[in-house]
Amino acid sequence: MKIGLVGAGFMGRTHLAGWRSIGEEVVGLLRFDDPTIAELAVAEGLSVFDNVPDMATRCDVIDVCSPTFTHRDYVLAAVAAGTPIFCEKPLALSVEDGVSMVRAAEDAGVPLGVGHVLRYFPEYAAAARTVRSGDLGDPAVLRFSRCTFAPKNAWYLDESRSGGVILDLMIHDLDFARHVGGDVKRVFASIDRGSDVSGRLAPHAHALLTHTSGAISHVEGSWRMPQPEFLTSFEIAGSKALLTFDSRDTSSVSPIIGFIQRPLVAEATTAGPTTSGSEGPGRVGAGDSDSAEMPDIPVAASPVSEDPYALELLAFRNALRTGNPPPVDGREGLLAIQIALAAQRSARTGTPVDIEPLEVAR
Amino acid sequence: MKRLKVGIVSFAHLHAEAYIGNLRNNPAVEYVGFVDEDSERRNTYGAAYESAVFDDWQSFLDSGVEAVIVCSENVYHKRYAIAAAKAGLHVLCEKPLATNPDDADEIISAARTAGVRLMTAFPMRFNMPLRTAHATLAQGGYGTITSIIGRNQGQCPKRHRAWFVDPDLAGGGAMADHTVHLADIYRWFTTAEFETVYAINNRITWRDEAGSDTGGLVALRFTDGRSASVDCSWSRPRHYPTWGGLALRLITDRGTVDIDAFRQVVSVHGHASKHLRWDYWGSDANQAMIDEFVAAILDERTPTVTGEDGLRAVEVVDAAYRSVASGRPEKVHRRSVT
Numbered sequence: 001m002k003i004g005l006v007g008a009g010f011m012g013r014t015h016l017a018g019w020r021s022i023g024e025e026v027v028g029l030l031r032f033d034d035p036t037i038a039e040l041a042v043a044e045g046l047s048v049f050d051n052v053p054d055m056a057t058r059c060d061v062i063d064v065c066s067p068t069f070t071h072r073d074y075v076l077a078a079v080a081a082g083t084p085i086f087c088e089k090p091l092a093l094s095v096e097d098g099v100s101m102v103r104a105a106e107d108a109g110v111p112l113g114v115g116h117v118l119r120y121f122p123e124y125a126a127a128a129r130t131v132r133s134g135d136l137g138d139p140a141v142l143r144f145s146r147c148t149f150a151p152k153n154a155w156y157l158d159e160s161r162s163g164g165v166i167l168d169l170m171i172h173d174l175d176f177a178r179h180v181g182g183d184v185k186r187v188f189a190s191i192d193r194g195s196d197v198s199g200r201l202a203p204h205a206h207a208l209l210t211h212t213s214g215a216i217s218h219v220e221g222s223w224r225m226p227q228p229e230f231l232t233s234f235e236i237a238g239s240k241a242l243l244t245f246d247s248r249d250t251s252s253v254s255p256i257i258g259f260i261q262r263p264l265v266a267e268a269t270t271a272g273p274t275t276s277g278s279e280g281p282g283r284v285g286a287g288d289s290d291s292a293e294m295p296d297i298p299v300a301a302s303p304v305s306e307d308p309y310a311l312e313l314l315a316f317r318n319a320l321r322t323g324n325p326p327p328v329d330g331r332e333g334l335l336a337i338q339i340a341l342a343a344q345r346s347a348r349t350g351t352p353v354d355i356e357p358l359e360v361a362r
Numbered sequence: 363m364k365r366l367k368v369g370i371v372s373f374a375h376l377h378a379e380a381y382i383g384n385l386r387n388n389p390a391v392e393y394v395g396f397v398d399e400d401s402e403r404r405n406t407y408g409a410a411y412e413s414a415v416f417d418d419w420q421s422f423l424d425s426g427v428e429a430v431i432v433c434s435e436n437v438y439h440k441r442y443a444i445a446a447a448k449a450g451l452h453v454l455c456e457k458p459l460a461t462n463p464d465d466a467d468e469i470i471s472a473a474r475t476a477g478v479r480l481m482t483a484f485p486m487r488f489n490m491p492l493r494t495a496h497a498t499l500a501q502g503g504y505g506t507i508t509s510i511i512g513r514n515q516g517q518c519p520k521r522h523r524a525w526f527v528d529p530d531l532a533g534g535g536a537m538a539d540h541t542v543h544l545a546d547i548y549r550w551f552t553t554a555e556f557e558t559v560y561a562i563n564n565r566i567t568w569r570d571e572a573g574s575d576t577g578g579l580v581a582l583r584f585t586d587g588r589s590a591s592v593d594c595s596w597s598r599p600r601h602y603p604t605w606g607g608l609a610l611r612l613i614t615d616r617g618t619v620d621i622d623a624f625r626q627v628v629s630v631h632g633h634a635s636k637h638l639r640w641d642y643w644g645s646d647a648n649q650a651m652i653d654e655f656v657a658a659i660l661d662e663r664t665p666t667v668t669g670e671d672g673l674r675a676v677e678v679v680d681a682a683y684r685s686v687a688s689g690r691p692e693k694v695h696r697r698s699v700t
Contacts, residue, residue: 138566139566140564140566140567140576140577140595140597141564141566141567141577141578141579141593141595141597143513143593145511147618186562186689188560188562188581188691190509190581190583190589190591192508192509192588192589192613194508194615195506195507195508195586195587195588195615196586196587197506197615198505198506198508198614198615199615201508201615204508204509204613206509206511206581206589206591208560208562208579208581208591210562214564214566215564215566216562216563216564216577216578216579217579218579218591218593220511222613222618224613224617224618225617225618226616226617235597237515237567237577237595237597237598237599238566238567239566239567239569240599241599242597242598242599242602350558350583350691351690351691352560352689352690352691
């Protein structure tokens with residue numbers, strides 16, 4: 001399959017590697033008012049297409065990894081060209097946009113997949129398998145948490161372009177809560193942007209979901225963490241079992257690397273006359289130049305051999321090959337943004353927001 | 363040394379089994395026994411704890427008892443706490459202080475009129491991880507709180523005492539049982555009061571055991587606009603390594619602080635037992651709570667946890683159940699306590 005990539009930021013590069021790892025050829029990038037496009041094209045030997053129709057003539061799939069506020073136009077252009085689309089999450093910035101995208105794709109019979117990659121992270125996939133197996137019983141009380149530092153790119157911090165912490169970050173868990181807990185009928189949310197005392201700060205949000213089944217979910221999403229923290233956790237309590245996961249408990253490589261004290265006696269034998277004492281305790285054998293080179297404390301890791309981004313692309317490609325609908329389709333991407341936008345509105349108004357059934361979301 | 367004569371009113375609540383040892387551990391206390399209308403409880407626990415028992419209120423008073431811990435079913439807290447106050451006894455009342463704000467208010471009034479000390483049994487105020495975090499926060503070490511996420515989850519308490527899952531006796535289900543602890547901790551940590559409550563609940567976990575709600579989530583807003591949430595669910599299954607737990611995350615202007623009140627455990631993996639067990643080795647908060655109750659009486663001062671603290675938590679539960687019924691955020695009806 002030949003892939004056309006829209007966007008060459010972090011997610012574009014991640015998808016480029018993902019497509020290549022499953023043996024698919026990324027043929028080119030879409031021209032964009034951004035020097036990184038040309039740089040990446042040269043570095044990776046890719047074509048640059050002037051517009052989506054041009055790209056569509058040479059590609060079997062158009063993968064939209066551009067900033068969220070551009071998704072709608074690129075997806076609609078790809079639909080018009082009749083080319084299958086993989087669109088990064090969140091699908092769109094409004095339910096109206098999402099509906100128009102899903103409806104256009106359905107009317108044209110063009111497959112539209114959405115990159116809710118969390119479902120392909122092994123810990124979440126394992127939890128979903130357990131829920132599906134019946135071992136959990138009926139989902140009852142679900143908790144999801146995703147806490148990290150604020151992204152650096154300006155468009156992320158501009159809520160009118162990224163949707164903010166709920167639509168960009170929490171949406172992972174809102175989708176997953178819906179995936180395992182079933183459809184959501186009511187949302188209540190709160191965004192902590194700092195207080196009168198603290199002034200304005202990176203947002204920390206929490207949402208309470210009422211699922212149609214009667215299950216309830218608590219979802220926490222934060223850009224308030226100091227770098228480089230990225231903490232995730234979940235628990236799913238059911239009528240028959242409780243699943244729990246915390247990224248801090250499953251870190252499998254946990255380096256503690258830094259300055260190590262050297263014995264005083266060893267220093268005395270090599271340093272000649274013991275005239276010193278100026279360095280003071282705890283600094284023997286280590287000049288200031290050494291301490292300047294000390295690395296930051298490394299982050300603990302939980303390594304796995306499968307790349308979740310490659311897995312989501314693989315599942316999408318396999319669906320296209322077999323003629324099946326994409327495993328996470330536009331309809332599901334739309335339901336996720338509907339919940340996220342309801343949460344945003346609830347946080348703004350202080351009242352719960354009901355999720356109205358959508359005509360396209362059968 | 364003259365010792366304070368302390369007794370227990372009712373062994374309905376399982377905490378009485380811990381408190382009896384705590385009272386005996388306090389050198390300033392002479393434990394006089396417990397009064398209980400239920401003969402089975404008198405016989406069972408009187409024998410198990412080698413305790414004097416009283417089957418009627420007058421003989422209990424005749425023992426010379428000066429202070430009591432009320433451990434009855436929640437709905438009877440009012441009856442016993444008011445009777446004790448009228449008899450001039452100081453009262454430490456198990457949480458929740460009452461099953462509704464009116465009753466809590468009456469307990470506070472009765473204690474005030476009688477001139478006795480009234481304390482609500484919020485042992486988490488004496489939990490060392492929480493105390494340590496509170497002290498650091500008070501010194502500015504964590505910055506200022508902008509919101510709080512907390513969870514107080516447990517197994518269904520029915521196996522301990524059947525009345526816990528009877529809303530008529532307990533005053534509610536998991537939402538009444540577990541919301542009060544975190545509500546009180548949030549007030550303690552923020553020194554703020556609650557404005558509104560939004561709450562949702564269900565009965566899915568333990569549904570065959572409980573007649574009440576077993577799962578619940580509560581979103582709180584303080585009068586100063588800050589927000590918080592509580593998971594009050596009985597969501598721990600039968601073979602969870604321990605009874606449950608309480609943990610909170612403070613979100614501040616400098617980062618976050620995770621506090622787990624019950625992580626101080628040894629994990630026990632057995633040949634005979636099929637499941638992991640956590641044996642707690644942290645400090646006994648109940649002991650520190652009872653020591654404070656006794657010290658406040660002897661020092662003739664207000665306990666560090668009051669009846670008003672108990673009332674404020676009950677007001678949150680009241681608003682939470684109103685919110686469940688209405689589907690809307692509900693105002694906390696805060697009574698003035700003079």
